[in-house]
Amino acid sequence: MDAILLQILNGLDKGSAYALIALGLTLIFGTLGVVNFAHGALFMIGAFCAVVMQRLLNLSYEVVDPTRTDFLGNPLKVQMPYVESWFGTEFGGGLIEWSVPLSILLAIPVMVGLGFAMERGLIKHFYKRPHADQILVTFGLAIVLQEIIKYFFGANPIPTTSPDLFSGSFDFGVLLGFDPNTIIYPYWRMVYFLFALIIIGGVFSFLQFTTFGMVVRAGMADRETVGLLGINIDRRFTIMFGLAAAVAGLAGVMYAPILSPNYHMGMDFLVLSFVVVVVGGMGSLPGAVLAGFLLGILQSFASMNEVKSIIPGIDQVIIYLIAIIILLTRPRGLMGRKGVMED
């Protein structure tokens, strides 16, 4: 029982990332009808926003610390971050420590701007082209984006730390009456899960309760009719692209402490997120979220030793296997609508 709970918890953070990326993919696909292979790159750029923020806050100058000496007896030179000298050690240090959550402030404008630029500059011209062309051009864009990141940040993963407050782990077992140390769950992963829930809730209520969201939902259901009503759907769709990019970026920012950002993490997540979208049902937002969590949890179950000893290698293939089964038995996915991309 405790092992099962632990696996569910373990699946949540990965599932959250899948769900957030898949949500953005579905938003773009549902509104613009474009298959965006560069969406993983947006997730990756989000993660690098955290890296940039960490580096910015750690920008330092050298000062001589009179209280300490090095092994030769000379006064020790230490790195003094600018923020600490401006805001004092207490507050400045806090800023540095909280760099990941703070990067959200950086990520939102960056991602929305990038999203707008992508839609206006490139994707717009591909609405009427075949899906294969859309896949190919966004695939090219993904390569370009990840190579740019590689150029500036190198090929190695860059460790990013979460605030000390969340660096420990939480013993769920005790809370639920199991033995101590059976269900240990790092705080940050919990934070990530809650964060994902907030974003998902935010996106859904935005679509549900605002006029803007209503028009977009109507557009997802039937683009032509909405166009006929004389509503300028294009501008709204640009905004949706920005929103989807921001969702992917935020998912990346907060994921940075869990997986050290590297330039190809976007592609890795993209392939899985596509599978998630297909399993959830192309064009269905609840489907994307549901399938994201479901596959995340299933993947973590498959990595249990007990499971692996029965079916070796299942942890490596479970997601793909499920996708294949779903596609063959329920071609529209778990919650897909009829007629989406079927020709």
Added chain:
Amino acid sequence: MGILEVKGVNKRFGGLQALGDVNLSVAENTVHAIIGPNGAGKSTLLNCLVGKLIPDTGSVMFDGQSVLGRKPHEINQMGISRVFQTPEIFGDLTVMENVLIPCFARRDGAFRMRAFETVAHEKDIVEKALQMLEDVNMADKKDMHAASMSRGDKRRLEMAMCLVQEPRLLLLDEPTAGMARADTNNTIDLLREIKEKRDITMAIIEHDMHVVFSLADRITVLAQGTPLVEDVPEKIKGHPKVQEAYLGQAHG
């Protein structure tokens, strides 16, 4: 016994009875028109004949064999060809290739791996396709990109693709829908010519009365999924029930 026998066909979509107890017999070498107002179930009936839909109950027999449960390509191989409401042609191919493909399909069946023969070397088939194009006055356009033709030409090409297969039954789904008067008249002439020159059975689904009365040997009037009357055109014109259900509505 007609070549096509539809007996007791029912089809429901959820709560809607699209077809209710449809009986229909199409005699060989006649033109049989099925008319009716929008939503009368004409297209549903047609889709049941070609394997796109399967009726809930009833039987559809073609030349003594049931077509139910067969796939569209199997039904075509039985000898039923279909013309669509908007012409379905191979847009990226040349006009000639468009006609060659049905020739190969008739000779080689639903699938045959001819990866090492050369199309140009199949003299018989090339000749047959050329002859067909001449018959429909399109021989001069044989190397044209099919998608770049006018709508009328596309319709003509689609007709040629069906005829070259020498089908025993040709189904036409509103062949003049959305056409200008001149185009409609051209299509009527083309169909009349086909009817005179070839031994062919045709079933036409049509909205346009003018087309129906200039072509059909027999007419079935469909309303709300059930056949109202079936008779020769002269009788249908004056039939009170038809006036009420269809013509009355159309002119009122």
Added chain:
Amino acid sequence: MLGLSAKDTRFLLIVVFLTLATPFLLQPFPETSSLAQFNAGYPDLMQKFAIFGIFAIGFNILFGLTGYLSFGHAAFLGVGSYTVVWMYKLLGYNVLPGLVLAIIISALFALVIGFISLRRSGIYFSILTLAFAQMSYNLAYSVLTPITNGETGLQVYLNDPQILMGENSPTSPHLFGIVMRDSTQIQMGDWLFTMNNGYYFCAVIAIIAFYISLRIFRSPFGMMLRAIKTNQTRMNYTGLNSRPYTLAAFVISGMYAGLAGGLLAAMDPLAGAERMQWTASGEVVLMTILGGAGTLMGPVLGAGFIKYCENIFSKINDGVLHGWFAFMPDGIEDLIVAMIHPFVGKGWHLTLGILFMLVVIFLPGGLVEGGQRVARLFRRNKKAGPGDKDPEHHPKQAPHVAE
């Protein structure tokens, strides 16, 4: 000749000539000149041209003709490589048994994967093939380690059985004693030409592969595949069952990929799982699109272009750049070098990505279409001259009468 029309025969002969003369044609600059680094007549680069040419030709039969975009063809490439290395381990270094078996096994793989994936079309088909390829890749790295040797990659060890190895058999891949890595070098003045056995072996196979694809393009089968791409509804209502046609195309392209993978291992007796990664599948898509999907020569050009650029661009480093721009004033020289730097050397993939986007945006027909456009422009200019003076030689096209 060979069942081809006169035009196609001429076309094939040109391809044969170009392929056989590659070691000379790609070596236009003398060894001593500073342009020698643009030469491409090295054995392993030329081998790659031929091998990836085969891969792309095969992929084109599926994608170019039927329009089904597979994102999983690298799986067959990997399968082919593993098969050949296993044959080295079991039988000996003769490449022939391995290559034959590579084609058979990849065909079986393609049959299974194709049978399942082709039940869906469009983006769903792409995702299914991607899922299968990723599964194979992940498995090759994990549970299948006894077969694939995991991260180390599969290679031949001294204690392998190699039952057909005689006393005097070569200890590297060979075809009945012709050792693949051996070359004949011809020195002509400052020019050095390398005629490598491995390259010529690949080249002959590539020519056969090209010939087969040419026959398929001209065959009724090829016409059916193109028909599938343009209108499946009409296809079915014409009495044709599209699924066995697409499956046949899928299997054929899988066999080409398996052969290409086998040849990679025939040139260098190694096989690794990274060959199956989806980026490798993406690469063949790139080659086909870049050259021109659905055209005969396009994929070969695309493969050659990408492999050439990969080789040349990745060799250019800052030192080389400074050498080129040394004639400029220092400041400008540094600026230019700094501007070019991100796109060369390790940054080659950036150039590739940009190039790829430009092609998809502006030239969806690829290099072949680009060439045709240029040719048409050229021809029109030529015609325009006399045409102006003598309008009667330009009869108006018969007006299109709408019936």
